[in-house]
Amino acid sequence: MAILVTKNSNVMIQGITGGAGKFHSGRMIEYGTNIVGGVTPGKGGQEINGRPVFDTVAECVEKTGADVSAIFLPARFVMEAAIEAIRAGIKFLVVIPEHIPIHDMLYVRREAIAHGTTVIGGNTAGIISPGQANLGIMPDIAFTPGRVGTVSRSGSITYYVADTLTRSGYGETTCVGLGGDPILGSTFDEILLKFEDDPDTKAVVMSGEIGGVYEEKACEVIPDMKTPVLAMIGGVFAPPGKRMGHAGAIVEGKMGTAKEKLEMLADAGAHACKTFNDIPATLKKLGV
Amino acid sequence: MRLYEFEGKQLFKKFRIPIPDSRLATTPDEVFSAVNELGTAVAVKSQVLTGGRGKAGGIKLADGANEARTAAEGLFKLKIKNFPVERVLIEPKLDIKQEYYLGVTIDRANYTLVVIASGEGGVDIEETAAKNPDKIFKKELRIDQDLFGFDAIDIAKKIGIPSALLKNAAPIIVNLYNMFRKYDAKLVEINPLVLTADDQLIAADARVSLDDDAVFRHPELKELGIEMRHEEGEMSPREQQATEWGIPYLDLDGNIGMFPGGAGFGIMGNDFIHYYGGEPANFMDSGGGPSPERIAKMLVLLDENPNVDAIFGARFGGISRCDDFATGVIMFLKDHGLSKPLVMRMTGNMWQEGVRMFAKAKEENPELFKLVEAHGIETPIEEISKRAVELAQQAKGGK
Numbered sequence: 001m002a003i004l005v006t007k008n009s010n011v012m013i014q015g016i017t018g019g020a021g022k023f024h025s026g027r028m029i030e031y032g033t034n035i036v037g038g039v040t041p042g043k044g045g046q047e048i049n050g051r052p053v054f055d056t057v058a059e060c061v062e063k064t065g066a067d068v069s070a071i072f073l074p075a076r077f078v079m080e081a082a083i084e085a086i087r088a089g090i091k092f093l094v095v096i097p098e099h100i101p102i103h104d105m106l107y108v109r110r111e112a113i114a115h116g117t118t119v120i121g122g123n124t125a126g127i128i129s130p131g132q133a134n135l136g137i138m139p140d141i142a143f144t145p146g147r148v149g150t151v152s153r154s155g156s157i158t159y160y161v162a163d164t165l166t167r168s169g170y171g172e173t174t175c176v177g178l179g180g181d182p183i184l185g186s187t188f189d190e191i192l193l194k195f196e197d198d199p200d201t202k203a204v205v206m207s208g209e210i211g212g213v214y215e216e217k218a219c220e221v222i223p224d225m226k227t228p229v230l231a232m233i234g235g236v237f238a239p240p241g242k243r244m245g246h247a248g249a250i251v252e253g254k255m256g257t258a259k260e261k262l263e264m265l266a267d268a269g270a271h272a273c274k275t276f277n278d279i280p281a282t283l284k285k286l287g288v
Numbered sequence: 289m290r291l292y293e294f295e296g297k298q299l300f301k302k303f304r305i306p307i308p309d310s311r312l313a314t315t316p317d318e319v320f321s322a323v324n325e326l327g328t329a330v331a332v333k334s335q336v337l338t339g340g341r342g343k344a345g346g347i348k349l350a351d352g353a354n355e356a357r358t359a360a361e362g363l364f365k366l367k368i369k370n371f372p373v374e375r376v377l378i379e380p381k382l383d384i385k386q387e388y389y390l391g392v393t394i395d396r397a398n399y400t401l402v403v404i405a406s407g408e409g410g411v412d413i414e415e416t417a418a419k420n421p422d423k424i425f426k427k428e429l430r431i432d433q434d435l436f437g438f439d440a441i442d443i444a445k446k447i448g449i450p451s452a453l454l455k456n457a458a459p460i461i462v463n464l465y466n467m468f469r470k471y472d473a474k475l476v477e478i479n480p481l482v483l484t485a486d487d488q489l490i491a492a493d494a495r496v497s498l499d500d501d502a503v504f505r506h507p508e509l510k511e512l513g514i515e516m517r518h519e520e521g522e523m524s525p526r527e528q529q530a531t532e533w534g535i536p537y538l539d540l541d542g543n544i545g546m547f548p549g550g551a552g553f554g555i556m557g558n559d560f561i562h563y564y565g566g567e568p569a570n571f572m573d574s575g576g577g578p579s580p581e582r583i584a585k586m587l588v589l590l591d592e593n594p595n596v597d598a599i600f601g602a603r604f605g606g607i608s609r610c611d612d613f614a615t616g617v618i619m620f621l622k623d624h625g626l627s628k629p630l631v632m633r634m635t636g637n638m639w640q641e642g643v644r645m646f647a648k649a650k651e652e653n654p655e656l657f658k659l660v661e662a663h664g665i666e667t668p669i670e671e672i673s674k675r676a677v678e679l680a681q682q683a684k685g686g687k
Contacts, residue, residue, distance in 0.1 A: 075501065101502035102394065103472050106431035109399045125606055139606050139636040141665075154552020159604040159636055160669060167668075180551065183396060209555060213397045234556035238571070239540065258559075274563055277670050 002129030002174040003149070003194040003201070004092050004118060005068055009133055012066035012090070013038040014057065014073060014081045016048045020096075021072035024137055025049050031134040036064035057081075057088040070094040070126065070135050078122060079104035086117045094135050095121030098181060105183040112185065118194075119185025124177035125155030136177065146171015148283065149195040151188060152207040153178050153214075157234065160276050161205050168280035170288070173201045178214070188218035196225050203228045203288045205279055206270070208261060210235030215261045219268035228286050230279060231270040233258040289498045292335045294377045295514050296494030299471065303463040305478070306490045308379040319360040322378040323353040329381040332356055334363045336371040337517070339495070342411050344368045349381060370522050382492060387480035388447055389413045390461060392468040400428040403435065403465060407448040409480030435465040449483070456489050471509075472502030526570075526589055533585050535572065542567025544680045545590035545599040545628065549574050549608065557602055560670065566677035569596045577608040583616025584623070591620075591627055597683035600676035601632025602669060603642075610634040610642030618649045621656050628659065629679040633672045635665040 005011070011028070015021040016038025026049045029035050037052045037060045044055035054060040057069070069090045071081050075097045085093050086108075093112070100122040112119045120127060126136010131145035138155070142162040148170045152158040155177055162175050176191050178184050188206055195201045204227055208215035215233065222229050235258040256264070266272045271282050291299070297307045311322035312335075323330050334346035341347060346368050348359035356378065366373045387409035395402050405425045408416050417424050425446045429435060440461035441454050449457045460481070468476050477495040484490060503509065503516060523531065530537030536551070540558075544566050548554045551573040558568045570593070572586060590599050603613045613634065620626070634642045643664040650657040663672060 076504065099501040101472055101505075102474065102499045103431060103469070103502065106394070106399055106401075110430055110432060137606055139604070141636055141639070142604070152552070154550060154555075155606050156548075156550035156553035156604050157556060159606060160553065163604075163635065163665070164668075183394070183399070187397075207552075207556075209552065217397055232556075234552060234559060236559045237562045237568075238555055238558065239538070275560060275670050277668065 001198050001200045002132055003191075003198050004174065004176065005127055005129050005133045005135050007032065007034060007132040009068045009092070010034060010036045010064060010066045011133065011135060012036060012057070012060050012064065012069045014069055014071045014085065016040060016051070016053060016072070017043050017046065018072060022048055024072065025051070028134050031140055032131075033133040033135060036060075036066050057084045057090065061088050061090070066090065068092045068094075068135070070096060071121075072096050075099045075101070075122070079107055082108045082119065083111050086111045086115045091117055093117055093119045093185070094124065094126050095119060095179070095185060096124060096126060096136055097121075098123030100181055102183050105181065105185070109183070109185060118190070120176060121179040121181070121185055123181040124179035125158060127174065127176050128172075129174045130172050138175070138177070142166060143175065144171045147173060147200060147202045148288070149173045149198070149201040149204040150175040150206070151178060151191045151195070151204065152176070153180055153209045154207070154234070157207045157232070161207060161232075161279065164276040164279050165205070168283075170280065170283060173198060182212070184214065187214045189221045192218060192221055192225065192229065196227050201227060203230060203283055203286065205230045205232070205273075207232040207234065209233065210238050210256070210258045210261070213256070216256060216264060218270075219264050222265070222268040222270050225269075228288065229270040230273050230282055231262065231265040232273045233261045233265075236262070289500050289503060289516060290337045291494075291496040291498065291514060292337065292375070293333065293494050294335060294375075295512065296476075296496035297491070298512050299467060299496060300491055300494055303467040305460050305463050305467075306488065307494070308382065308490060308492065310377055310379040312375055312377055313360065314375050316357045316360040316364065319376060319378060320353045320357040323350070323356045326378060326380050328352050330356055331379050331381055332359050332363060333377045333379065334366060334368065334373040335375040335377055336368045336373060338369045338371050341368055346373065372522070382482050382490065383485040384482050385485050385487075386483040388449065388483070389477075389479050390464060390481050391475070391477040391479070392465055392473070393475045395428065398428065400430060401465075401468065403427045403429070403443060403461065405443050405447045405461070413479055431469070435462055437462060449489075453483070453487065453489060460489060460491070471506060472499045473497065474499055526593060530572075530589055533582075535582070535586060535589070536575070537589060538571040540568050540570050542569045543595055543597040543684065544676055545569050545593065545596035546572050547586055547590060547599050547601040547630075547632070548572065549603050550606070553602060553604070557600065557673070560673040561600065561677060564674045564677045566680055569593060574608075578612070578616070580612055580616035580619050583613055584620040587617065587620045587626075588624065591624065596628055598676055598679035599628050599630040599632075600673065601630060602672065603632070603634045603636070605635070605637030605639060605642075609637050610639040611645060614642040614645040618645065621649075621660070625656070626659050629661075629683060630659060631661040631663075631672055631675045631679060633663040633667055633669055639664055
C-alpha cells in the first residue's frame with residue numbers, strides 16, 4: 001500500500017497549461033501517475049499531454065472523477081485555487097509553489113480542516129509512492145518501491161534519504177515533502193500517523209530542520225506509535241538563526257535549535273541519525 | 289519585512305492607534321530644530337531594524353535642544369547589533385504612570401492568530417513570559433475571526449487597565465488586530481503601551497514585521513515610503529555581491545567552500561563537513577533550477593574567497609537538471625579557471641549526462657580539470673564530504 005496517493009488516485013493538475021504544469025504533468029504521466037485532467041480558467045476544452053482541460057475544478061471532478069490535485073500556479077493564486085479544490089471535494093491537495101503569503105495558508109488550512117482535506121506544501125517537491133504515482137517535481141531516479149516511508153521539510157533531503165533507502169535495499173512506500181514555507185498545509189505528526197496506519201510501512205524516516213515548531217509537534221505522537229521513527233535534523237552547526245521577535249518567542253517558546261530538536265525527538269522514542277549512512281544501519285539494528 | 293519604529297507608527301496612525309507627536313532626523317542639526325518645535329524634554333530614539341535598542345544605549349533622554357544635539361551626535365556614531373544608526377526619532381518625553389504590553393502574532397503550531405497582552409510592559413516582556421507566564425494573557429483566533437469590542441474590553445480588564453479607560457483601550461486592541469490582518473503582518477507589538485499621568489493611553493513604541501511574500505498586495509506601503517529591505521545589518525562584501533546576484537549566501541569561519549543544491553542540503557551539507565572534521569567557509573543555496581550562469585556565479589564566490597581551501601559540490605537534480613549544472617561548471621572553468629580543488633557529486637535528473645559532459649570536457653582539456661573530481665550516483669555523499677575535508681587539509685598543509 002501507500003499513503004495519500006496510489007496508482008488508483010485520480011489526479012488533476014491545477015495550472016496544467018502553464019510551463020511548469022505542462023512539463024511536470026508530462027513527466028508524471030510518463031511515470032504512470034493516473035492523471036485524469038487539468039484546470040485552467042478560460043482554457044477549458046483544450047488538451048494537454050492528452051488530458052482534458054477544464055475551466056473549473058468542479059467540472060473536472062464531475063467529468064473525470066478527480067479526487068487528488070496538484071497546484072502549479074504562481075503563489076498569489078494559490079489560496080483561491082486551493083479553496084476551490086477543497087470545496088469541490090478534492091481530498092488530497094499538493095501545493096508546489098513557494099512564497100505563498102502566510103495569511104493565505106492560514107485560510108487554506110481552515111478550509112481544509114472544515115472539509116477533511118489533507119494539504120501538503122507550499123514549497124514542496126511533492127509526494128511519490130514509488131511504482132504507483134509521482135505527484136510533484138521529484139526525480140524518479142532516487143525512488144524504488146519498498147517498505148520505509150519518508151517525510152521531510154526539504155526536497156533535496158527527500159532525494160538523499162530515498163536514494164539511501166533504495167541503495168540499501170529497503171525501498172520506500174511513500175515519500176512525502178512537507179515543504180519549506182513557514183506555514184505548511186500538514187505537519188510531521190499528521191503524516192506520521194498516516195504512516196502508522198499503513199501496514200506496509202515498516203519504519204518512517206523524518207527529516208527536519210532548524211527553526212519552526214513542526215518537529216516538536218511530532219514528539220506528541222511518536223511515543224504512541226508502533227512503527228519505528230528515525231529522525232534527522234539539518235542545521236546542527238548552523239549559526240543561530242533569526243527570530244520573529246518578542247511575541248513569536250512568547251508563543252513558541254525558545255525556538256528549537258537542531259540539537260534540541262534531536263534530543264527532544266530521541267526522548268520521545270525516535271532514533272536519531274546524523275548522516276544518511278546511519279539510516280540503513282539503524283533499520284538493520286531495529287530488525288526492519 | 290521588519291519596519292522601522294517610525295514606519296510602524298505611521299501605520300498605527302492610519303489605524304487610529306494614538307502615538308506621540310514626533311519628528312524624524314538624519315543629522316544632529318535636524319535634531320536641534322526638531323526639539324525646538326516639540327518642546328524641551330524629549331527622547332531621541334535611534335531607528336534600527338533590530339531589538340535591544342534601549343539596552344544598547346540607542347535611546348537618549350534630553351532636556352533642551354543643545355543636549356539633544358549632543359546626544360544625537362553620539363547616536364549617529366553608534367552601531368546596534370551591526371546596524372549603523374542613520375536616523376533618529378524625536379518624541380516628547382512621556383510622563384509615565386503605567387506600562388502595558390500588547391501584541392498580535394501567529395501561532396504556527398496551532399495555525400491561529402494570537403493577541404497577547406500584559407500588565408507588565410517594558411523591555412523585559414520575554415523574561416516575564418518565561419518567569420511569570422500567568423502575567424501574560426493570550427487570546428487565540430482563527431484567521432477568519434473578528435476581534436470584537438467586548439473581547440478587547442475583556443483583554444484590557446485582564447491586564448489591569450483602569451475601568452474608566454476601558455473604552456479608550458478597546459479600540460486600540462481591536463485596531464491593532466485589524467491592522468495585523470489588513471497588512472499581512474507576522475508580528476505587531478506595542479511595547480510599551482503607556483498610561484500617562486494625565487490618563488492618556490499612547491503607543492510609545494512600534495514593532496511591526498510584515499510577510500515579505502504578501503507585500504505585493506499592499507501598494508499603499510510604497511506610498512508611505514515603505515519598501516522591501518534586507519534585514520541582515522551590515523554584510524561582508526561577498527554577501528553583498530551574492531545578494532546583488534540573488535544568491536542566498538552567508539560567510540562562515542571555515543575553509544571548505546560549500547557549493548550545494550537546495551537549501552535543505554545546503555544546511556545539512558554543512559553539518560556533514562563538521563561530522564568529518566572540517567569547517568565550512570559559507571552557507572549557500574542554489575535555488576530551484578539554477579541556470580548555468582548562476583552556477584558560474586556561485587563558483588566565483590568560492591574560488592575568489594581567500595579563506596576557501598577546497599570546494600564541496602553536491603547536486604541532486606530534482607526540478608533542476610544535472611546537465612545544466614555541468615554546463616555551468618564547465619563554462620566557469622573555461623572563462624575563469626579554478627584555483628582550488630573541487631570534489632563534487634551529481635545524481636538525480638540527467639546525472640549520467642552531466643558526468644559524461646565532464647568526462648568529455650576533461651578529455652579535451654585535461655589541464656583545466658586537473659583540480660576537479662566529479663562523481664555520479666555510485667559514490668555516497670558521505671564519501672564526498674570526507675574527501676572535501678581531506679582536500680582542504682592537504683591544501684592547508686601545502687600552504
